[in-house]
Amino acid sequence: MNTWNLALRNVFRNRRRTAITFLSIVSAACAIIVFGGFIDFSFEGLRETTIRTQLGHLQIAKKGYFDQGAGLSERYLIADPAQIEKDIRRSPLVNATTWRLTGSGLISNGETTLSARLIGVMPEREEEFSAFEIVLAGRQLDEDTPDGCVIGSGLAKGLHAEENASLTILSTTLDGVVNAVDCQVVGVVRTASKEYDNVYVKVPLPLLQRLVDTDKVEKILVLANDTRQTPQLRSFVEASLKRWPQLEYRTWLELAEFYRGVVNLYTGIFSLTAIVLGLVVFLSIANTMGMSAFERFREIGTLRAIGQTRAGIVKLFVCEGFLIGIIGGLLGLLAGSALAWAINAAGGIEVAAPPGMSTGYTAFINLSPQAFAYALLTAIAASTLSSFYPGYLASRMDIIKALHHS
Amino acid sequence: MIELQAVSHTYRIGGQPTLAVRAVDFGVEEGEIVSIVGPSGSGKSTLLSVLGCLLTPDSGVVRIMGKDMSLQSDAAKAEIRRLHIGFVFQSFNLIPVLSAFENVEYPLILAGVAGGERRRRVAALLDRVGLASHQAKRPDQLSGGQKQRVAIARALVAHPRFVLADEPTANLDSHTAGEILALMSQLNRELGTALIFSTHDPKVSAFARRQVRIEDGILLA
Numbered sequence: 001m002n003t004w005n006l007a008l009r010n011v012f013r014n015r016r017r018t019a020i021t022f023l024s025i026v027s028a029a030c031a032i033i034v035f036g037g038f039i040d041f042s043f044e045g046l047r048e049t050t051i052r053t054q055l056g057h058l059q060i061a062k063k064g065y066f067d068q069g070a071g072l073s074e075r076y077l078i079a080d081p082a083q084i085e086k087d088i089r090r091s092p093l094v095n096a097t098t099w100r101l102t103g104s105g106l107i108s109n110g111e112t113t114l115s116a117r118l119i120g121v122m123p124e125r126e127e128e129f130s131a132f133e134i135v136l137a138g139r140q141l142d143e144d145t146p147d148g149c150v151i152g153s154g155l156a157k158g159l160h161a162e163e164n165a166s167l168t169i170l171s172t173t174l175d176g177v178v179n180a181v182d183c184q185v186v187g188v189v190r191t192a193s194k195e196y197d198n199v200y201v202k203v204p205l206p207l208l209q210r211l212v213d214t215d216k217v218e219k220i221l222v223l224a225n226d227t228r229q230t231p232q233l234r235s236f237v238e239a240s241l242k243r244w245p246q247l248e249y250r251t252w253l254e255l256a257e258f259y260r261g262v263v264n265l266y267t268g269i270f271s272l273t274a275i276v277l278g279l280v281v282f283l284s285i286a287n288t289m290g291m292s293a294f295e296r297f298r299e300i301g302t303l304r305a306i307g308q309t310r311a312g313i314v315k316l317f318v319c320e321g322f323l324i325g326i327i328g329g330l331l332g333l334l335a336g337s338a339l340a341w342a343i344n345a346a347g348g349i350e351v352a353a354p355p356g357m358s359t360g361y362t363a364f365i366n367l368s369p370q371a372f373a374y375a376l377l378t379a380i381a382a383s384t385l386s387s388f389y390p391g392y393l394a395s396r397m398d399i400i401k402a403l404h405h406s
Numbered sequence: 407m408i409e410l411q412a413v414s415h416t417y418r419i420g421g422q423p424t425l426a427v428r429a430v431d432f433g434v435e436e437g438e439i440v441s442i443v444g445p446s447g448s449g450k451s452t453l454l455s456v457l458g459c460l461l462t463p464d465s466g467v468v469r470i471m472g473k474d475m476s477l478q479s480d481a482a483k484a485e486i487r488r489l490h491i492g493f494v495f496q497s498f499n500l501i502p503v504l505s506a507f508e509n510v511e512y513p514l515i516l517a518g519v520a521g522g523e524r525r526r527r528v529a530a531l532l533d534r535v536g537l538a539s540h541q542a543k544r545p546d547q548l549s550g551g552q553k554q555r556v557a558i559a560r561a562l563v564a565h566p567r568f569v570l571a572d573e574p575t576a577n578l579d580s581h582t583a584g585e586i587l588a589l590m591s592q593l594n595r596e597l598g599t600a601l602i603f604s605t606h607d608p609k610v611s612a613f614a615r616r617q618v619r620i621e622d623g624i625l626l627a
Contacts, residue, residue, distance in 0.1 A: 002515060009503035302499040305460055306560070307488025307516045309481050399460045403495065 007319035024284040028277040029332020029375040036371020056221030077216035096128040099217040105171030117199040120208030138163040138187030149183035152200030156188040173213035281382035289390035301402025310395035321387025329379030340365035409433040413466030426452035441614035449623040450604035492561030494571035498553040500545040507541040551582035571603035
């Protein structure tokens, strides 16, 4: 029989009120778990899309490349990517590597000319790096179409270009001479971003090298087996690049500004939600503990009379608050998991296309450990903190008045 | 010893000052049985509250075991109550969520007595007050007399020097009241604990070896 034991019995003394209190905690925990799981799912989708359509898990380029502004400069191109790649591919962490050369220019069907963002890729290795592109017509690039191109759906619409259409790409060589190449549309794709779809032109690397008159590449993209292996991959690449002092690397997270912005925004919204829900729990428990203190005036007076200190009374209330928080929080985790499971089993939640994105998506609720931790900690913290003041008031109660309270 | 010197205390009831005890000089030695007799509202409970260190009087000196209570912190007073004073209340004031055994055990937990010793003392005292077979029952499963026996056991379990009882038999029938007084008297002889109780009933008061009367807050004898 110690303070915890007495606190536990006090928690379940008025079962109806305790049930209502738990209900408020469980509701808050469910909301945090489902919202947190939804955000986690969305982050995961955006992260993998960003990695597998644009960035890879890690990029290697000439020193200074990542800090340069817009434009392609010969100074920042890699002359011997095969040698470096051979070193990198030794690691079992590496799933795939590819080379990229990018540029900008104009693309024309003879009647209409639009601006284009040019991506030179290695078709034979593209499968892993285009996993999140949706082919709307035709197919992806392959080795049999050295003059093929894949264009974004917005661009295809603007150029009235369908599969097999012949287009001309205009740009300047690295020396500043105007140059042009012809390409044949082999596919129309949709990427995650609507803006990107309006300018996206993917061509075989040799075709773009011919256009800008170089045999070098801009960067080497490295894809790990799993995004969670990025830290190990980073360590390995860092060690490998000691032999290539003219090169440097960046991880996807360092390059993914849009992803970081989205994560910061939604994490902020999530934190605010958790705080608001915590406040609701705080007020609910404060009300419960206040009523409990009022009903137990005489009992508190008795405890004080038989020698309990003021600190002991505060401790009793705080222990009750903590127990309500932890029991309610754990019940909330169970209820939240069940709700997440039910939503997922029902086929998820249809989400409209976010701003800047080309399509909506079906969201599922991830059982996110972070959301679980938030839910439990919010319940415990709000409940424990809210019991301090009623405990303080109870401890300051006049013993005589408390003993004669009816 | 508990000693009061020129103790006065005033309550404000409905904004009006009401003098509860006036210039009271009073002392209780260890091992005594003292009854404080007086009509309702005469100041009996206030006097017991001052003696039990539950109430700090407006004026006068209260010394318990030689310590001036006006110089003690709240925590120090709590310790004095915990170690040296037991209370028995008219309405029993048991903790409803605890069993009879746990109610009696609670003061020993506060006093930091080890588990084995605690259980031994509680079991012995419950046996002594005739409730060994009821130790697992909660207060709402006990009769009024049984509750007061539990309250007496709780008051005595920490071996205090003084037990203060405010109208301990007021809520009991006459037969049970007689049993409770006999038990308290017997425990006083066995344990040497001083017993100070208030009552308005002259028959109950007769159990005490020393009787004092209080009227309108003034101690008469």
